[in-house]
Amino acid sequence: MAISIRPMAAEDKSQFLVLWEKYNVFYKRTVAAAITDKTWERMLDPQTRLYGAVAVDSDLAPGANIVGFVTWLPHFYTATVEDIVYLHDLYVSEDVRNGGVGRSLINHVYDWCKQEGITSVYWHTQRFNHRAQLLYTKVANLTDFVQYKHDV
Ligand SMILES: CC(C)(COP(=O)(O)OP(=O)(O)OC[C@H]1O[C@@H](n2cnc3c(N)ncnc32)[C@H](O)[C@@H]1OP(=O)(O)O)[C@@H](O)C(=O)NCCC(=O)NCCS
Incomplete structure (x- = not known):
């Protein structure tokens, strides 16, 4: 395995969709194709602050070598500039x-933050994960x- 991490690119879409579907199965959820397309569009749009990166195993054949992904988004925080x-x-x-x-x-997200002058990254996971x-x-x-949620 020879892994490198790089930003998502347009040509990754079909491979991303395979992993995205497995991720949705992992979360026991269904995401409509139109929503997935919107998310994909946002990740590739330089004007939209949703970012994605993929892990590529260069020992595998091109077109079948993406083995993971991460997404992240920066946002305002009221206690920091x-x-x-x-x-x-x-x-x-x-x-x-x-x-x-x-x-x-x-680590790729951490490196991206350092380049952007951002010093804090956070995330959630299920307590049983x-x-x-x-x-x-x-x-x-x-x-x-702990997290609270209410659908309005
Ligand atoms: C969670 C997930 C992303 C981890 O990816 P991964 O590539 O397996 O993680 P890594 O190999 O980088 O890290 C594994 C670390 O956990 C440790 N680890 C893994 N299994 C372990 C075990 N049974 N006992 C002790 N430590 C263990 C490893 O030692 C390793 O640490 P190291 O780098 O110091 O050796 C992956 O399991 C996954 O995609 N799961 C399904 C989706 C998911 O849960 N996503 C996260 C939602 S919040």
């Missing part, structure tokens, strides 16, 4: 898990916050 970043989605193909790809994708937390405890600190 600088934006902070919400790490939104993270997914690694099952067959390459526990090989450092997830860590590399998170122990597999993800095995990684998260190594790259971040668990906070005291």
Whole structure:
């Protein structure tokens, strides 16, 4: 496995869609194709502050070598002048898990933040997602916050 992380590009769409679908299955949710298209469009639009990166295994054939992705978005924070970043989605193909790809994708977001002068990244995970937390405890600190949600 020879992994590098790079920004998502237009030609990645078909490979991204395969992983995105698996990610949606993981979350037991359905995302309509029109919404997925909108998200894809936003990630590639330089005017929209939603970003995506993919993990590429150069040992695999071009066109079948994307093994993970991460998305993130910066936003205002009322207690700092600088934006902070919400790490939104993270997914690694099952067959390459526990090989450092997830860590590399998170580090890519950290590097992006440093370039942008942003000093804080945060994200959520389900309390029972122990597999993800095995990684998260190594790259971040668990906070005291819990999340509330209400659909209006
Ligand atoms: C969570 C996820 C992204 C992690 O990706 P990954 O590529 O497997 O993660 P990494 O290999 O970079 O990190 C694994 C770390 O966890 C540790 N780890 C993994 N399994 C472990 C185990 N059974 N016991 C102890 N530590 C373990 C590894 O030691 C590794 O740390 P290291 O880099 O210091 O060796 C991946 O499992 C995934 O896509 N899961 C499904 C979707 C998901 O949960 N997404 C996150 C939603 S918040």
